[in-house]
Amino acid sequence: MTKIATILGARPQFIKASVVSRALRSTAGVQEILIHTGQHFDPEMSDIFFKELDIPLPDHHLGISGGGHGAMTGTMLQKLEPLLQDIAPDWVLVYGDTNSTLAGALAAAKLHIPVAHVEAGLRSYNRFMPEEINRVLTDHCADLLFTPTDTATKNLLQEGLSAERIKQVGDVMFDAALHYGLIAENQSRILRRAGLELGKYILATIHRQENTDDRFQLLSIFEALQEVARKIPVVLPLHPRTRKRLAEFEFEFLTKDLHILPPQGYLDMIMLQRSAAVIVTDSGGVQKEAYFFKIPCVTLRDETEWVELVELGWNRLAPPGTCDIPEKVFSAIGTQGTEASPYGSGKAAEKIRDCL
Secondary structure, three states: OEEEEEEEOOHHHHHHHHHHHHHHHOOOOEEEEEEEOOOOOOOOOOHHHHHHOOOOOOOEEOOOOOOOHHHHHHHHHHHHHHHHHHHOOOEEEEEOOOHHHHHHHHHHHHOOOOEEEEOOOOOOOOOOOHHHHHHHHHHHHOOEEEEOOHHHHHHHHHOOOOHHHEEEOOOHHHHHHHHHHHHHHHHOOHHHHHOOOOOOOEEEEOOOHHHHOOHHHHHHHHHHHHHHHOOOOEEEEOOHHHHHHHHHOOOHHHHOOOEEEOOOOHHHHHHHHHOOOEEEEOOHHHHHHHHHOOOOEEEOOOOOOOHHHHHOOOEEEOOOOOOOHHHHHHHHOOOOOOOOOOOOOOOHHHHHHHHO
């Protein structure tokens, strides 16, 4: 029996884990124990994903959320260590670049439990991003590094990590997009509920700390979205952090011309993405999903981990406060990038299962 402890905490990780967990749980001789740190605790950001994606309810829920990065990561470490000692798994499986990812990797490494990292090797080379610190440290703790792209593999080799630890499997989010895309088309009613027309709106998502917590950055983003909305509707599922900062900075008036929605479940979000004219985002996962559904994307950051999408022409960077964001958005409408297959064949979850 191979026992695998999967540690999750944030919305993107639930999506990634859904396809891997399905592969693990359909395999004889494998037991998966699901640990939810609680990093995303809002029902709209967490509970709905377990239901929609048919992920088993967590075996353990640590209930850790809020506070600074150090306090959150430290509390997770404190609670994960005795739990992992009790479970005694053969592998600890972590995803992406959140505080939950780093805490899981550190707790396992200190207990000499092998660590496997899904979505290894991504680099923005911006050490001001907490996600960059998390992903670098996790990669250097991990025994198995599951990379999604050629670029990610090269990054790890350049950092001196041995080729034996690296397994280029493709992107599990591509697996998820293929699996859930048809389900969303059949089940989602979000376009009708929100009164939206196919291809007649811009979809925006804003949540990254460097954008939400910087008054000037947030102002420049929402002024740009207001300008875009004067010509084409802008739909914005509003992240709790962004909503909070808009209120604190007294910027709520900047949402008056936007079509504000609450955070969406995965199936409705897929439908919003695949039906948009352009996607404007600061999310790493949404950049890829835009590409999966062949929708042009404008990324509100100085850099991106998914450099291949910029190189292929599917994505363009628009750093807030330093460029004309509306011009980038309008010029992206109706465009297509170069056809390629940078994220594998849609079989990443099966490859991960086989390696473990």
